[in-house]
Structure formats: C-alpha cells, structure tokens
Amino acid sequence: MDRRAVFFLCSSLICALLSVVTPSELRWVGSVMAVAYAALAAASWLDHLSRRRSNR
C-alpha cells in the first residue's frame, strides 16, 4: 500500500470537509487544496505502481 497516497487522500478529505465550515470569502482555499491533494494522491499512487513494476 502506498502510505503517501493514503496520507494525501486523507488530507484532501480533511480540506474538503473543512471548506464547508470555512467563512465564505476563504472557502476557495479549502476547495483548491482538496483538489490539489487529490491530484497528488493519484500521482503518488501511480508513481508507487510504476516503481513496483520496475522492481519486478
């Protein structure tokens, strides 16, 4: 399991949940961070998969 991808995914969820309770003028911060962390989680998972394949 790619621990980094899991960490980024959890961070993405936290940011998405927090954006709901963030004052409206700063809500975009949480949304942008949630998307960015989700993208990093996907990239990290793909990196993990490619490393595992090359190690075989």
Next chain:
Amino acid sequence: MATVLLIAVVTIALIFDFVNGFHDAANSIATVVATRVLKPWQAVIWAAFWNFIAFAILPLKVANEVAKIIDSNVVSIGLVFAGLVGAIFWNVFTAVLGLPSSSSHALIGGMVGAGIAKSGGHVVNLDRVQKTAVFIVYSPLLGLLLAFVLIVMVMWLVHRSHKKRGVNKTFRSLQLVSAAAFSLGHGANDAQKTMGIIAALLVGAHKLDASVLKTADAMPLWIVLSCHSAIALGTMSGGWRIVRTMGNKLTRLQPMGGVCAESAAAATLFFASYKGIPVSTTHTITGAIVGVGSANRMSAVNWNVASRVVWAWVFTIPGAALVSMLSYWALAAVS
C-alpha cells in the same frame, strides 16, 4: 493605579512577544547555520532584521483582526491580563509535556476564554475565531502542499540539469533569501498578534480612540515598533541558544530541502498576513518540512512528532481559554 496596571499588562504582552521570537528563532536560522552559509551570529542578526522590518513590507491586517476578536467595549485590563496568563500558562504546560503548541493560538484562546468569563459568549466575534480555527489545519497543510510541489519541481529540474556540480552552491546562496522571507513572514504574522492585543487593551481602557481598529493602517507607530522590536530581540536571544545547542540535530539538513521548506512556509505566511489570518509559524514550517521529507519517502518523516502537532492543534485554543477563564474568575474574586 490604573495607568500602572495598564503599563504592566502592556509589558507582559511585549514579554510574550519576546518569548515568541526566542522560541521560533530556530525555525528561521537553522538551515543557514547548519550549512555554514552564515556564521551563527550573522544568521541571528539576519533573521532579527527581517523580523523587525516586516511592518514596512506586509500589511497590518492580522493585528486588526486579533484586536476585534473580542468586542472592544468589554476589553479591560483584567480581561487582557487573564488572557495573557492563560496563554503563558498553556505554553509552559505544553512545553513541559513536550507538545509543540502554538503561542499564537494560545493567545487567541486566552482572549476568548477571558472574554467569555467576563461577559459571556456573545462578546466573542465568532467569524474571526472560525477563520483562525480552520487555518489551524489549513496552514500546515498548505505549507506541506507547497513544499512538496516545490521540492518535486526542483528535483526534476536538477535531474535534467547538466550543471549538477554547482547545484549545492546555488542552494546555499538561495538559503539567504528563503531564510529572510521566512523571517519576514514570521515577524509580520506573530508580532501583529501582540499588536492587536495591545491596541484592544488601550481602546478598552480609553487611552486610544476606537477608530484605530477600523482600518489596518491606523495602528499607532509606537505599538508597531515596540512589538517588532520585542520579537526581533527575542529572535536574537533565542538564536544564541541555538549556537550552543547546534550539532547533530542541524547537520542533517540539506540546502535544497531547506530552501524549499522555508520558501513554502514563507509563501503560506505571506498569504495569511495579506488575508489578516493569524496562523502558527511553527506549525507552518513543520508542515513544510514534512512536505519536503515525504517527497523522498514517508519513512523519512517523524510521524510521532507529526501526531503530537495534531494533538497540540486540537487542545490549544480550548485549553488556553479554560485557563484564562479560571484566571479571570480568580482575579474578579480577589479584586
């Protein structure tokens, strides 16, 4: 008598600011000292200079926001004193437990607790507390995100570069800029919290006109200068402590990682200062360092320290608020 008490509480607030600088000096100069870019005494002066000059570069929005956390009509000498007692007690208590708590959040928690103890929850400006509370989580996560993206980009560029020999030298020089930027952000965000508390106290004691709280630019210059002087002097004093204790802890740092972590943390602090959001500089740089570490491998990150930071996030504001509530009631009972 009231004037003497007022001066005493302003002095305590400035001491709190000094201790903040003392505490956080390591964050600003650790990398430049470890990689021998600057001698310790030069690094200390470099960081203190940028701490001091921050008021001329970044807006005073954080001070204005902190001053308005509690309704200025109920702010009194006793309330601010109880708030500071709560913040100082919480800082000492968590230091003994080894929890990396934020003095900034302790100060805000202290003020909120004292305000509730004096007049009830309605005097607390919930929008501002909410903004601070969500950024307790956002600021380290933003520092982490920016640092991770930055280090990955830099590593990619270095990997593609044909001049690998000069890379270390380049990043050693860049550390001067990143350390200056971080010290600037630290000076701006942290000194302004004390500024806000002092301004609220003086408005509450009718020594300042309430109009100073209307805009960020109306803060009296003597408050601005005294708060920046206190934090800069604290940084200089704290830096000397590092001179004595630097050794194994610092020598593991690499120039490239240091530059990326400091730049990401500085960018986060600049953003928070422009938006008037009080954030913890320690938590921000911790997040950025975790970001740099996780770009290599997750086991490079000390997750024990990271989990302690999370506990500090959760408990600081309510903990400091509780202590200052008790302090206020004790003060009211004896006076």
